[in-house]
Amino acid sequence: MAAQENTLSAGAPIEGADGEAPLHVAIVMDGNGRWAKRRGLPRTVGHQAGVEALKRIVQAAPSLNIRWLTIFGFSTENWSRPVAEVAELMALPQRYFRTDLPRLEREGVRVRVIGRSEGLSRELVKICREAEARTASNDSLYLTIAFNYGGQADIASAAQRFAEEVAAGRAKPGDLTEAKFAEYLSTSDLPPPDLIVRPSGEQRLSNFVLWEAAYAEFVFQDVLWPDYSAEHLKAAIAEYRTRDRRYGAVITDDVLAAG
Ligand code: FPP
Numbered sequence: 001m002a003a004q005e006n007t008l009s010a011g012a013p014i015e016g017a018d019g020e021a022p023l024h025v026a027i028v029m030d031g032n033g034r035w036a037k038r039r040g041l042p043r044t045v046g047h048q049a050g051v052e053a054l055k056r057i058v059q060a061a062p063s064l065n066i067r068w069l070t071i072f073g074f075s076t077e078n079w080s081r082p083v084a085e086v087a088e089l090m091a092l093p094q095r096y097f098r099t100d101l102p103r104l105e106r107e108g109v110r111v112r113v114i115g116r117s118e119g120l121s122r123e124l125v126k127i128c129r130e131a132e133a134r135t136a137s138n139d140s141l142y143l144t145i146a147f148n149y150g151g152q153a154d155i156a157s158a159a160q161r162f163a164e165e166v167a168a169g170r171a172k173p174g175d176l177t178e179a180k181f182a183e184y185l186s187t188s189d190l191p192p193p194d195l196i197v198r199p200s201g202e203q204r205l206s207n208f209v210l211w212e213a214a215y216a217e218f219v220f221q222d223v224l225w226p227d228y229s230a231e232h233l234k235a236a237i238a239e240y241r242t243r244d245r246r247y248g249a250v251i252t253d254d255v256l257a258a259g
Contacts, residue, residue, distance in 0.1 A: 019241050022194035024068035025061070025233075026216070028208055029054065031200030031224030044088040049226035051096055058100075058109065060230035061141050064237060068142045068190055072208045076116065076150030093147060094124060097131045104131075108140030114186040115149030116157075144190060151210030158184035187212055195240045199223045199232065217243045 029050055036046030054071065061069045074089050081089075093113070104111060113128040128147070161184045165171040182188060192212045196205070199221045205213060219236040221228075 018244070021065045021237055022217075022240050023066065024070065024191050024193045024195070025066050025236075026070040026072075026193040026196045026209055026212075027057070028072045028196070028198040028202075028206060029225040029228075030198055030202055030206075032226055034200065035224040035226040043085055046226060047085075047088055047092060051092055053226050053228045054096070055100060056229060057233055058104070058141070058143060059107075060233060062107075064230070064233060066141065068144070068193075070144040070146065070187075070190065070193060070209065072149070072206075073145050073147040074115070074149070075146075075207055076148060076153050077207065079119070090121065090124060093131075093145065094127050097127055101131055101134060104143070105135055105138070108138045109135060110138040110142050111135045111145065112142070113145045113147050114154075115147045116153060117148070120148055142190070144187070146208065149186070150207045151205070151212075152207055154186050155211055157186075182211065185211060192216065195219060195236065197221065197233070197236045199225050199228055215245065215247050217245065 032046035032050040033043040034046070035049060036043050039045075058069065073093065078089060079086060097111075101111075111131045113132065117125045128145075158181060162171065162176060162181065166173055187209065190212075192214065193209060193216045195218075196209070196213055196216045197219050198204075201220070201222050203218075203220045209216075217240050219239045221232055221236060223232055
């Protein structure tokens with residue numbers, strides 16, 4: 001797993017939305033199947049159209065001041081889809097990088113693919129690692145692609161890794177704080193998402209960034225992912241900017257007066 005050296009770290013001070021734009025946006029790219037069905041097309045065509053939407057959003061993100069973009073490409077539960085659909089989903093990253101990697105490199109996008117490599121072909125893992133290596137020095141946008149990823153699986157892996165440290169005598173159970181635990185997650189070098197967007201009308205997290213979503217704001221939009229455009233993302237950001245992020249605290253008048 002490649003490590004990113006972010007200029008803004010996960011430990012950056014927490015700030016409320018207060019009209020500010022979100023720095024880290026995470027997206028559940030939902031609705032490809034329905035988009036295709038409405039057109040009498042195979043679901044696989046919906047996923048291909050979904051890649052085109054992804055390209056639009058990656059291109060628009062920096063101009064919307066997004067620094068980190070995390071997208072859900074394939075979940076640990078998606079294996080239970082029809083074989084032909086899984087095969088198509090497995091082919092998407094390779095096709096995406098084949099057509100878009102030069103542009104990502106040129107435009108300063110740093111790519112990282114998180115998720116379990118077990119079950120993925122060696123060729124696919126190699127292509128993902130190559131995309132990470134070729135963009136390793138970029139820093140205009142950190143694009144994290146969650147592929148064969150599940151929030152619960154990631155938490156279980158983190159727990160296993162910490163348990164191994166304890167078993168090896170390198171850590172004590174009492175060392176485990178929330179911050180320490182987060183270091184074992186595959187997202188350890190990203191700040192937590194400020195905004196989680198899910199188009200397609202569904203309103204759930206579907207095992208995406210479970211730990212990291214603790215204080216994220218959610219925006220659900222009634223558009224299918226293949227139709228998603230920069231305008232939809234702008235609308236989600238506008239909604240986010242109206243939110244008052246309190247992180248469980250109470251903002252008293254004297255705190256506000258102190259600025
Ligand atoms: C959910 O829609 C979407 C997915 C399971 C896959 C999303 C993947 C992409 C848009 C492309 C990923 C590209 C790369 C490069 C990784 P759904 O099929 O569940 O839609 P439905 O709810 O309408 O059936």
